[in-house]
Amino acid sequence: MTDEAADYSARVWDHFRAPRNAGVFPAGTAGVFTGRAGSAHHGRAVEWTLRLDGSGRVAECRYRVYGCPATIALCSLTSEAVWDMSRGEAAAYSVVGLAEELGLPAEKRAAALVVEDALRAALTGYNGG
DSSP states (O other): OOHHHHTSOHHHHHHHHSOSSBSOOOTTOTTEEEEEEEEGGGTEEEEEEEEEOTTSBEEEEEEEEESOHHHHHHHHHHHHHHTTOBHHHHHHOOHHHHHHHTTOOGGGHHHHHHHHHHHHHHHHTOOOO
């Protein structure tokens, strides 16, 4: 095991090895909002796609991610956390707080910012209808 691998908890490895809710919605799915942040060129990129129900709650979420195990695990864990949240609750969700809770090393906290930025970008496209 590398030094970097030793920095990740069993929970991070579980979500890295078996990410939840990864992927995309079928083409033409109504009520879908997308947000992106980061770039593969810089080592991590995240795209969130959310489908909100008529009351503005997260009915389904998907993501595509390029990055380290921490980035992938943060996307997976966040996708589970924001499910059924209101738009406001999801926008206030702290992926940085999640990274701290998971005990990720400080140099991996930038991954949390990219995940959070992409999530908020997707929520920005929602106008309540």
